[in-house]
Amino acid sequence: MTRTTNEQPIGRADTGTxxxxxxxxxxxxxxGIVVAVMQTLLVPxxxxxxxxxxxxxxxxxxxxxxTLLSGAVATPIMGRLGDLYGKRRMLIASLSVxxxxxxxxxxxxxxxxxxxxxxLQGFAMGAIPLGIGLMRDMLPREKLGSAMALMSSSxxxxxxxxxxxxxxxxxxxxxxALFYGAAGLGVLSIALTLxxxxxxxxxxxxxxxxxxxxxxxxxxxxxxxxxxxxxDWGWTSATTLGMFAGSAAVLLLWGVYELRSKAPLxxxxxxxRPAVLFTNLASIxxxxxxxxxxxxxxxxxxxxxxxxxxxxxxxxxxxxxxAPLGLTMMFTAPVYARLSAKYGPKTTLIxxxxxxxxGYGAGLGLMSAAWQSLVxxxxxxxxxxxxxxxxxxxxxxxxxxxxxxxxNGLNTLMRSIGTSVSSAVIGMVLANTAxxxxxxxxPTMHGFRVSFLIATAAVAVGLLLALxxxxxxxxxxxxxxxxxxxxxxxxxxxxxxxxFRGRVLDAGGSPVARAKVTLIDRRGRQAGATLSADDGxxxxxxxxxxxxxxxxxxxxxxxxxSSATHTGDDSPVDLDLSLxxxxxxx
Numbered sequence: 001m002t003r004t005t006n007e008q009p010i011g012r013a014d015t016g017t018x019x020x021x022x023x024x025x026x027x028x029x030x031x032g033i034v035v036a037v038m039q040t041l042l043v044p045x046x047x048x049x050x051x052x053x054x055x056x057x058x059x060x061x062x063x064x065x066x067t068l069l070s071g072a073v074a075t076p077i078m079g080r081l082g083d084l085y086g087k088r089r090m091l092i093a094s095l096s097v098x099x100x101x102x103x104x105x106x107x108x109x110x111x112x113x114x115x116x117x118x119x120l121q122g123f124a125m126g127a128i129p130l131g132i133g134l135m136r137d138m139l140p141r142e143k144l145g146s147a148m149a150l151m152s153s154s155x156x157x158x159x160x161x162x163x164x165x166x167x168x169x170x171x172x173x174x175x176x177a178l179f180y181g182a183a184g185l186g187v188l189s190i191a192l193t194l195x196x197x198x199x200x201x202x203x204x205x206x207x208x209x210x211x212x213x214x215x216x217x218x219x220x221x222x223x224x225x226x227x228x229x230x231x232d233w234g235w236t237s238a239t240t241l242g243m244f245a246g247s248a249a250v251l252l253l254w255g256v257y258e259l260r261s262k263a264p265l266x267x268x269x270x271x272x273r274p275a276v277l278f279t280n281l282a283s284i285x286x287x288x289x290x291x292x293x294x295x296x297x298x299x300x301x302x303x304x305x306x307x308x309x310x311x312x313x314x315x316x317x318x319x320x321x322x323a324p325l326g327l328t329m330m331f332t333a334p335v336y337a338r339l340s341a342k343y344g345p346k347t348t349l350i351x352x353x354x355x356x357x358x359g360y361g362a363g364l365g366l367m368s369a370a371w372q373s374l375v376x377x378x379x380x381x382x383x384x385x386x387x388x389x390x391x392x393x394x395x396x397x398x399x400x401x402x403x404x405x406x407x408n409g410l411n412t413l414m415r416s417i418g419t420s421v422s423s424a425v426i427g428m429v430l431a432n433t434a435x436x437x438x439x440x441x442x443p444t445m446h447g448f449r450v451s452f453l454i455a456t457a458a459v460a461v462g463l464l465l466a467l468x469x470x471x472x473x474x475x476x477x478x479x480x481x482x483x484x485x486x487x488x489x490x491x492x493x494x495x496x497x498x499x500f501r502g503r504v505l506d507a508g509g510s511p512v513a514r515a516k517v518t519l520i521d522r523r524g525r526q527a528g529a530t531l532s533a534d535d536g537x538x539x540x541x542x543x544x545x546x547x548x549x550x551x552x553x554x555x556x557x558x559x560x561x562s563s564a565t566h567t568g569d570d571s572p573v574d575l576d577l578s579l580x581x582x583x584x585x586x
Contacts, residue, residue, distance in 0.1 A: 500519065502572040
């Protein structure tokens with residue numbers, strides 16, 4: 001059978017574009033690290049932002065909040081745009097917006113332009129699900145597992161490596177140099193992407209759901225804004241509670257609209273599948289646990305020894321001691337690939353969360369020396385690396401290739417929600433347990449330990465959710481490690497489940513060989529074509545369920561155009577060249 005539809009099986013590179021070079025994975029991972037840097041770029045100068053921007057502390061926090069909100073909004077939207085119009089194109093667009101935002105921030109010391117620049121920088125977070133989607137579309141299965149693991153972990157790698165680098169720059173140079181450096185990294189990433197990364201030919205059907213994007217953005221802002229500002233506004237204030245109520249109402253209406261839309265921004269029916277739903281819920285818990293260590297260890301390390309528990313390290317040394325968190329996540333990627341190939345991503349997710357729980361549990365008694373912080377960072381980095389690496393494989397195993405970008409964008413959003421909740425809860429805990437020394441709130445050891453207990457509890461909930469993940473089918477389990485022969489077998493199995501099949505017959509019911517059968521989608525575009533075999537049989541892969549037209553033509557016979565609807569079952573659709581088209585169900 002000749003297959004010409006642009007839907008391709010996972011991990012195949014036969015899209016008609018030049019094959020990916022060996023630099024594809026490092027370049028995409030570098031892009032992920034660059035955009036993740038934006039999340040922690042200003043951590044070393046947080047306490048100085050009010051003075052640097054000439055504003056009140058409550059206003060200065062918008063410099064961080066704006067990046068978080070725009071990143072949360074961008075990830076599912078850019079993922080869907082990538083599915084529709086090209087993942088490489090949207091990746092370059094994301095990086096370009098980040099560069100513009102970094103330059104705006106580099107040239108200003110005023111609050112409003114700084115917030116605008118930081119908002120644009122946050123939009124780059126959509127690059128991570130786009131990179132995962134490109135890897136799925138282009139890489140062979142034996143390389144896909146470790147590649148996606150590295151891309152998924154780039155969120156933590158970029159954040160971990162940015163801390164010491166940003167601390168060094170902030171301590172020895174003008175703080176605006178942070179943004180010049182970020183812009184330079186963005187330009188380098190764009191150049192490498194243009195040189196190394198080909199465009200994927202995989203496309204989703206439909207158009208961009210603008211109203212759905214607006215509704216999701218409004219719902220997310222109304223939800224995340226009170227989470228990040230609740231401590232300032234008061235958790236029981238009318239503003240906070242009103243925004244939470246508004247978020248619930250908007251997201252409910254958005255969900256109803258998406259279920260009725262023919263081309264939704266997020267396919268909620270796919271999202272409701274147990275494999276996707278429980279993966280996304282577990283992702284929130286992993287996000288919570290990841291951010292706790294990033295908030296606690298730097299403060300513990302930099303508190304003066306005069307407090308009786310502070311470790312008295314400089315900003316740069318503290319950053320270097322926390323950096324192994326990101327480095328360990330990066331080096332965990334190849335380990336994850338081997339474990340996942342043998343046991344599956346569900347098992348590696350559970351193993352990763354068990355290691356995280358061990359790290360936080362041991363950390364309760366390892367807070368009295370700088371080297372102990374290093375141990376905590378390494379152990380947690382290994383656990384978070386395994387957990388983060390498992391998430392895209394679980395998502396990809398449960399969604400069609402044409403929805404990879406949107407599905408991974410939503411999963412990245414779930415992690416962002418986890419880090420946002422973690423930031424709000426841990427910030428509140430540390431503030432409520434702090435000691436007032438000369439008008440300055442000093443975090444206490446009690447607050448640090450309560451924070452670690454909260455992280456442990458979040459991981460326990462994540463473990464429970466992971467246990468509900470369905471067992472993977474053999475094809476899904478082997479998709480990241482199959483040989484060429486197994487690839488072919490898997491492709492044929494997937495094709496049989498997602499195709500029109502039947503026979504081309506003449507007026508007397510005899511088979512017609514070498515008849516051309518063409519599949520046309522509802523927009524009038526060719527979605528596939530093939531020639532019937534000697535026994536008249538044909539098979540045409542279907543990009544997605546829905547209405548199509550099957551056109552058949554053969555020498556000596558009248559052409560036929562027959563409407564057909566693919567509903568997911570395996571009923572044959574015979575094409576009789578002697579009869580006019582009629583509606584059938586396949």
